[in-house]
């Protein structure tokens with residue numbers, strides 16, 4: 318019985334031993350290549366995501382500010398213009414200073430005035446970000462082409478925007494990524510200031 322089984326095993330190994338051994342070796346090779354590749358693989362870059370707040374750290378455009386009108390893609394009634402419109406920015410009123418700060422290092426790409434938006438400064442940043450500060454006082458401290466640093470005072474909040482509800486000095490702050498307006502709340506802790 319014992320011999321018979323041994324013979325069976327020998328016969329099996331003679332027939333299939335080479336194939337089995339090859340299969341085991343191939344499997345081992347594939348496994349080794351896989352392990353080596355995963356060890357040597359470069360660290361994956363964090364994927365860019367609109368909701369990702371880790372990539373870039375912004376500073377608030379005003380200190381100790383409250384949000385008087387939040388970002389809304391939904392249409393809201395604008396009692397000044399007597400029409401419904403979306404509000405693609407955040408209105409801020411500061412409780413201690415009207416100074417307005419650049420939220421990141423960047424380059425001033427536009428300084429303009431029109432009665433609806435008031436005095437406006439646009440600053441271009443890295444990673445496709447652009448910040449826009451509207452309803453500024455006419456005393457703007459930067460000009461097109463200036464390089465600014467995060468937290469640098471660029472002007473003061475005013476009441477120059479006549480196209481929005483709200484009284485007194487305030488800032489309409491908007492943020493864009495690759496040309497598309499985005500919700501600043503996803504990047505800045507505006508509510509807590």
Ligand SMILES: [Zn+2]
Pocket residue numbers: 386404406407408481489490
């Ligand atoms: Zn606004």
